[in-house]
Amino acid sequence: METEAPAARFAIRRRRHARVPPGSPRAPATLLPVLIGLMAGLAHAFIHDGKSFAIEAALPQLELEENPFVLREEWWNGELKAGENKIMQHQLFKRNEYWFWAGGSIEACEVSIHVYNAEGTLVDAEAFQRGNVAGVRVVPDKTGSYYLRVAVEKSEENPVEWAVIYAYR
Amino acid sequence: MIPNSPFRIVRFLSVLAIASGLAAVPRAGYAQSGAPQKIDIGNLPADVVDDVIIPIPQEIFASLDKLGNQNWKSHLLRKDVDLDANRSRTAFLFGLVISEGFIAVQAEDRDEVKRAGREVLRLAGALGVKSEVEGHALAIIDGANAGEWSGVRRELDRTRQTVIDTMEKQRDKEFADLVSIGGWLGGTRALAALVSDRYSADAAELLHQPDLLDQISRRFAGLSDRARIGAIFERVTQTLDALKPLMRTNGDGNVPAEAVGKIESLTTDLTNAVYGN
Numbered sequence: 409m410e411t412e413a414p415a416a417r418f419a420i421r422r423r424r425h426a427r428v429p430p431g432s433p434r435a436p437a438t439l440l441p442v443l444i445g446l447m448a449g450l451a452h453a454f455i456h457d458g459k460s461f462a463i464e465a466a467l468p469q470l471e472l473e474e475n476p477f478v479l480r481e482e483w484w485n486g487e488l489k490a491g492e493n494k495i496m497q498h499q500l501f502k503r504n505e506y507w508f509w510a511g512g513s514i515e516a517c518e519v520s521i522h523v524y525n526a527e528g529t530l531v532d533a534e535a536f537q538r539g540n541v542a543g544v545r546v547v548p549d550k551t552g553s554y555y556l557r558v559a560v561e562k563s564e565e566n567p568v569e570w571a572v573i574y575a576y577r
Numbered sequence: 578m579i580p581n582s583p584f585r586i587v588r589f590l591s592v593l594a595i596a597s598g599l600a601a602v603p604r605a606g607y608a609q610s611g612a613p614q615k616i617d618i619g620n621l622p623a624d625v626v627d628d629v630i631i632p633i634p635q636e637i638f639a640s641l642d643k644l645g646n647q648n649w650k651s652h653l654l655r656k657d658v659d660l661d662a663n664r665s666r667t668a669f670l671f672g673l674v675i676s677e678g679f680i681a682v683q684a685e686d687r688d689e690v691k692r693a694g695r696e697v698l699r700l701a702g703a704l705g706v707k708s709e710v711e712g713h714a715l716a717i718i719d720g721a722n723a724g725e726w727s728g729v730r731r732e733l734d735r736t737r738q739t740v741i742d743t744m745e746k747q748r749d750k751e752f753a754d755l756v757s758i759g760g761w762l763g764g765t766r767a768l769a770a771l772v773s774d775r776y777s778a779d780a781a782e783l784l785h786q787p788d789l790l791d792q793i794s795r796r797f798a799g800l801s802d803r804a805r806i807g808a809i810f811e812r813v814t815q816t817l818d819a820l821k822p823l824m825r826t827n828g829d830g831n832v833p834a835e836a837v838g839k840i841e842s843l844t845t846d847l848t849n850a851v852y853g854n
Contacts, residue, residue, distance in 0.1 A: 481738035501640040528618040553788040
């Protein structure tokens with residue numbers, strides 16, 4: 409698993425969207441490479457664009473006025489090229505309801521996520537796919553192992569860093 | 578007005594997306610038409626089972642609570658932690674204490690939640706991750722004082738994840754695994770005890786975790802000798818092996834009452850052995 413620093417609830421920071429505020433002091437040119445290296449290291453340690461996109465997609469379910477879904481802190485991630493998929497095994501519990509969200513790090517890509525039961529049958533209760541984010545809701549009828557299939561359907565750049573987060577209630 | 582914090586920006590974008598009809602609205606027909614209706618579970622690559630996220634106790638407790646009120650208070654351990662120099666045991670205890678925190682939240686027992694918060698801090702100090710955990714531990718204690726149970730649950734999961742992430746960053750991934758396994762053990766002990774109290778097939782089904790248990794066993798077996806110092810870890814192996822046939826459903830699709838009783842006994846014995854008191 410990649411690591412992430414403790415942060416405020418659902419805080420999202422993107423390296424691509426980082427901007428220097430107007431009027432900020434400029435670093436001396438000699439220090440610039442050092443600062444860039446340091447910032448790149450920090451960005452790599454703390455930020456995952458795919459996860460940020462996934463969290464954005466999750467917000468409506470996490471902020472429901474009544475009975476919101478509870479986001480788990482642990483998450484999956486990896487790299488896939490267009491046309492590839494990855495399957496993860498995961499234990500689900502009957503009577504709970506789950507949402508899984510997948511996010512791709514590149515906006516010009518298409519990801520999908522679906523859930524299968526122990527027999528390999530699709531069990532999505534509902535699903536959506538919107539460019540580089542996708543989500544699926546599952547209401548398991550049995551307690552046991554289920555299989556998440558995340559795929560990069562299309563992408564202009566390869567590979568795509570993907571992340572999958574989930575929440576339950 | 579343009580929002581100025583990252584969180585506000587996300588909210589702002591979400592609202593815009595909803596307003597423009599682009600939000601995460603389920604479109605089952607679209608997605609399901611592109612998804613394979615069936616996948617071949619029998620031929621999955623090995624990394625499928627190497628990438629398992631162990632559920633936190635709260636996930637399981639949430640399901641159990643839907644079957645009616647449970648007597649959570651009666652299954653709080655109320656144990657003090659005796660620390661020693663064995664870092665592996667400390668990591669395992671950390672997971673156990675986090676699970677105790679979840680049980681105490683279920684019981685809405687402020688004193689026990691605060692005790693868990695304090696123990697979390699002490700154990701984090703022994704593991705060398707105190708500064709990373711301090712804020713979470715204080716939030717747990719403050720949340721308990723305020724009775725904000727959902728916030729405390731969130732902080733418990735964050736605490737667990739922060740310790741795991743920090744240990745992985747420090748190249749202590751094996752100790753991070755012990756935190757996860759300890760948490761699973763603590764949650765399973767409480768679950769089995771509650772199901773034993775008032776057996777029902779529905780509740781017992783939550784103990785049907787054969788694949789997860791296999792994964793936990795493999796993860797534990799894969800730890801180096803350095804991470805399994807002490808006699809206690811031989812007991813972990815023995816207990817995981819003994820649990821395997823019990824955490825399966827029988828021919829009727831149930832985890833029988835007798836198996837639940839044995840799961841409770843095995844997990845309680847191991848928990849007591851890890852606490853050492």
